[in-house]
Amino acid sequence: MKYHFNKIEAQWQKYWAENQTFRASNDSDKPKYYVLDMFPYPSGAGLHVGHPLGYIASDIYARYKRHKGFNVLHPQGYDSFGLPAEQYAIQTGQHPAVTTKENIERYREQLDKIGFSFDWSREVRTSDPDYYRWTQWIFIQLFDSWYDNKQDKARPISDLIEIFNTSGNTTVDAVCDSDVEAFSSEQWKSFSEKEQQAILLKYRLTYLAETEVNWCPQLGTVLANDEIVNGVSERGGFPVIRKKMTQWSMRISAYAERLLQGLQQIDWSDSLKESQRNWIGKSRGAMVTFQVKDYDHTIEVFTTRPDTIFGVTFMTLAPEHELVDIITTPQRKKAVEDYKKAAAQRSERERMADVKTISGVFTGAYAIHPFTKEPVPIWIGDYVLAGYGTGAVMAVPCGDQRDYDFARHFAGEPGMPKIKNIFRDADLSQSAHVSTPQTHIDHSDFLTGLPWKEALRVSIQKLEETNQGYGKINYRLRDAVFSRQRYWGEPFPVYYVDGMPQMIAQEHLPIRLPQVEKYLPTEQGDPPLGNSSMWAWDTKRNEVVANQEIDHQTVFPLELNTMPGWAGSSWYFFRYMDPHNEKEFVSKESQAYWENVDLYIGGSEHATGHLLYARFWTKFLKDRGWVSVEEPFKKLINQGMILGNSAFVYRLEGQNTFISHNKIGDHRVQPIHVDVSLVNTSNELDLEAFRNWRAEYKDANFILDDQGRYLVGREVEKMSKSKYNVVNPDDICQQYGADTLRMYEMFLGPLEQAKPWNTAGISGVHAFLKKLWNLYHNDEGFFVSEEKASQDSLRTLHKTIKKVTEDIENFHFNTAISTFMICVNELSAQKCNQREVLEPLAILVAPYAPHIAEELWKQLGHHQSVSEAPYPEFEQEHLVESQKEYPISFNGKVRFTMTLPLNLNKEEIEKQVMQHEKTQKQLEGRSPKKVIVVPGRIVNIVG
């Protein structure tokens, strides 16, 4: 009887949907288990074969846990705000909500075909007003909170106001802006309402601040680093400059230490934890204050090596540093201005990546060394980034390679003194000195002669004594910018009274996105929401009203920015616990039942973005008492990305002629991504299809190779619509079935490893499922016997149970599938058709290939879904071994094997091996120096 996968799969998908087989209850006697996928952004390209990789893995695990008797929550939803829908709207005028809805429908259709056990009754969409009202609500709570270092938690802002009223701010130890001045309770009370609000803003966990952005004047918009290629915008190729803008920020830095410490209690891979540790970047050192010569200004620097303070040869400020314009001397003005302009045109990433080009310019100004009181020249250089630390460094060329390179590059120029060497016996002729435990400090007044670690301690002490600095723990983690000049994101529940932000009361949420005519920034350079004529807040009627009603008395302008993509994804895992609650973002009871995510699966590209923000918000919600957990995700697995196999055509520079990859030679060409569907497996381009692909290639000319073919170049890279390398899974479901797709994606390789997509090999997995089917069927139909199974078959079954269970617990799905293949091959050879073996086998396979398992289960006479069957137990008695085939090696090389009983001890094994004729032959009369016997493993004869 044939295996009709299409029919079987459609039937069971319908059954699961109609019977709500996978609906999770918030009330159960079983232990709970929460399995979550990182929800997808519904892109216009549809689901690609990379998405299901993680979903299949989590689905296998969720189904496995159900067999093991758990109440499993396995939901799915959509991260549906984002830039691509907005760009599509800009190009076509189509409202992003419409495109997004269509894309979601397409995703759902595709997901349904793969047979996932999602509880769709809990679906969430971040762009749904019923969802984003709670994102707005959380924003308001952040605004209403400050971080108390003494209690090491976030507290309501009302507590802080009370403290200010009773004792001013001098007793408060809070995380706040660096420019807060001390005030008493009397002073606080004497401030105007506006002054008080301005001060509070410096303490709130979300606050307004000036931050740098990539500004593209021609597009009139801010760009992500990702949208900038070689210093110009990806769209249009326009210049991009760095510019300051007032934006909402999140005080994630308040949580730096807890985010670091929390890593110890969660089950994530060491590499991922390491990434987060490096991102948080905790370092110990000192803040040092340098007075600027002839000015009433100081430069603050953070250094991890205050012990090298006497080695300071010059100082470097970021070109954007606020003092640059003030202190630059008239003679240096032009050079500094030119340099600043050039630096503004380089993205932060370029500046970090490019260490070969050393650039900088002397300001003509000097700082005063805190101890020697000698003048220290002040330079600017773009290797110092404004956003890092204080945007200024003290340069010690003898101990830091970048400073060394900078000093060498500008040696002899005005303002660049000779390198000061403060290390005893250090050779500076080639490079900076690398400190070791033996390093001692020299030529450094009170530090001379000390080992550097000791000098570190003394230098901080001295800085503190002389009030010129203090020991400090610094974090690389910066506060997170929370404003986007975009349309398709959550609107802020914020209006402005006299320039000060005010929150809209929570009962009036959600504040819905307004309709706009155009999704581009306004002509004045305001964000897209500035195009709306209905974007003002009436504080009397508590509703959004027309802009013309703004009177700054009762009707005020609303915030024009929207929230970033990570807002909605920082808390969605809580919403699945209680998705339809209209009173709270999640009820206390639901959250207490589900706690947090037991298993989270998603791509490693989120290692430091989403995963850090979600941890931050969870900790905040815990502090304020809305949830009971400190960490959102107990265990996390990063599925490796399925990479695309991009294809390239090569355009001769400045022409509309394309040259075959194997003919490029010395031609100057521009590689252009071409849709992989236009290329066959031999890398040959379909020229007709290419001409029809896009209007600009209609009249393209080609230089073909000697066989008359146009060959494309190939490159493995991330699958994305813009690279035209997306492969979608629908065709595979159609041709081979969902069970084959599920097993093939798992069989491709280790879950955590990145791998390029390739369908070669899928036939092997499909053949396996057919063989599995044939164990239960003969030509006539279902054919399973009630007789006792053979010892061999039971052995095969239990060997399989053992290995597959170990593999699933360790997420080694690829080897589990080879184990299934071996099992089915063995059972076929044994002609096994006994229920005793085939019934447990159907359950074992069910998490991987649920459709075929359901069908076999039904044919075996069951009326319930196989997903409710208990997992088979492993029985050791079927696998007892008494003999071992020992490899016998000579000097580490295996020469032959011999079978010996497993109960022999070392001496008995050695005796038997030495008596063997082949041993004597190998030794050719020599007596061995040593015989190493590892019982149950190997014998090695040395000599």
Added chain:
RNA sequence: GCCUUGGUGGCGGAAUUGGUAGACGCGCUGGAUUCAAAAUCCAGUGACUUCGGUCGUGUGGGUUCGAUUCCCACCCAAGGUACCA
């Protein structure tokens, strides 16, 4: 540049704690079946070889009786690098 991960046959990959390198699958070769093809089944398949063996897990060193596995240095690829998701 920096951080993280990876590099094993023609290809995807396997190898539990340092113990027979290449499981399982694809591909390829030969055979059976067929009028023929598809499908299926059987056998072989790391390279070299004077058929004794020799070499072989990115490159070069090291530790060890024994290294894909541990250590050092380097090369290459992918992901991230704070406004793509």
